[in-house]
Amino acid sequence: MKTIIYTATLLISMLVNSQTAYEKGMTKAFALWGEQKTDESINLFERIAKAEKENWLPYYYAAQVHIITSFRIKGIDAVEPKLKKAQEYLNEAKTLSKNNAEILVLEAMLNTSYVAHDPAVYGPTLSAKVEELYQKAKAIEPKNPRATLYHAEWQMGGAKYWGKDPKAFCPEIEKAILYFENDKHDTPFYPKWGKDRISQVQATCKE
Template identity: 45%
Template sequence: MRNLIIIALFVITGITQAQTNFEKGMTKAFELWQSDKTDEAENMFERIAKAESKEWLPNYYIAQINSLKSWNVKDEAILKAQLDKAQEHLDIAMTKSEENVELLIMQAQVLTNWVAYDGATYGMKYAGKITELYTKALELAPTNPRAAFCKADWSMGSAKYFGQDTAPYCKEIEASIELFDTFKPESDFYPNWGKERAEQVVESCK
């Protein structure tokens, strides 16, 4: 299951001079993150989240940072602290933006962290929920590339685990790359990750 790691890529383009404190803060947070100053970026997102009570994106990125930090963590206490924080901010974000596809995808990612840590303990508990989240995300946004890719990648991991054919999922992931090519983020700060990971998975299929 550890092969389900999703690499987060952030392509922030078209940002000229930020006109609001929110835009300035988000730009700074991404700059810190892209400079591998993850803790500083997380702290910046937390400050923005407190100041901008109606914005879901800062909470989303706090959740994503803690999800990404949790891959390959061996200490359960550390893992739990990170994933509890991710869940806390996801819950907050979901109160700000209901039926949000990107939040459903991130929720599935956080649950996948638990499965990757201990499949025997958390697989039965969360596998069905993860599939349900990706299915709902695709129903809400059939052309969202992350929904398409993540659902296929999760299904591929499950197929490998049970010794089943993965070829159909390779084709689905290949199709998701076309969706990445045509996807237009709603803003400069909107989630826009996943294409590079999808390309890596397709290459491994070959």
Template identity: 50%
Template sequence: MQNVLTYFTIFFTVLVMQAQNDTTASIADAGPTKYQQGMRKAFQLWQENKSWEAANVFERIATAEPDNWLPPYYVAQINVINSFTEKDGTKLKAQLDKAQDFINDATAISKDNPDLLVLQAQLYTAWIVFDGQQYGMTYSAKASELYNKALALAPDNPRIILAKAEWDMGGAKYFGQSIEPYCKDIQRAIDLFATFKPAGEFYPTYGEERAKQIQAESCK
């Protein structure tokens, strides 16, 4: 279960950091659009640990911006994150079903998007965390396939490299294997983060600090 517990950690230490980064992004812009105002409000709520309120704002933006994959992506992401601490099976299913619906919406807008593939893999991970015996074998294989596809689509994206490397490291630890082969991927991600630029405001930016943390703790 080490691989899924790793994700439990990364969600709460890194994605909130993204909310902080995006909240302060482009604050100096003159005359922000209604979309920008809404997205910044959502990230601010997320930063304040009001994730469900943030999700509601993202959901309203998704309705108003039907051709933009980012709002449904963040609705799904918040539902996936919160599912990791949900012990009630009925509530968990409702959260992950909603996340799946919004992943589907985002994918319809942006097909073969590596960030959406990673989020889908993380949704499968949430099911594994909830009941590894029931979902482990099936969803682990699906998650691995998604990480491979995401990396093939974006071989130089440091967040994708990091996500796959961390997944692989978790699996290696679970089976008592060496994680050393994946440390080079962590280093490569760190190197690429130095020059990586997101495609635009509100695009996912997380990962660099997490990569450095993994390197310090696991790749000594």
């Protein structure tokens, strides 16, 4: 038993030690985010981005932390600085990866946060932009699960606002489920998030 434990410990140690500085940094940044240390996580993603000058992913995740946490902040004045900084990170990511569906999905979510925090001001000015970003993402990558799922959620929200039936978009959720099952990329740290959101969005279809 001791031999098995020792061997397992040795293998884990070898695995950790075999990671590159980039992999160690990214793993730590995700761990900080998981521990709700969002500012530290963002700062680390930014430092990695400055070191990995041709890699869009660190900027992408720095933006994502800002965007995801923005939905839990009350008041447009409090959230606006985070969204502006997130846009800066996304702009950097876009210079490194052109026509990237994943980046466009995040940008759509960023603008959705503006609309959610102040619909009277940002609804008329940004709703069309959100729709355009999702359409572009799906044109680039038709089977992208995040583009399909979050676009459907956006459309459902719009349908409710305009007094239409949000269940019209339920078939898109079924597509997203299938796309998540086939969502495979070899690039380390490539976006794979969003699957846990399906049940919440799908609840509308069961009402």
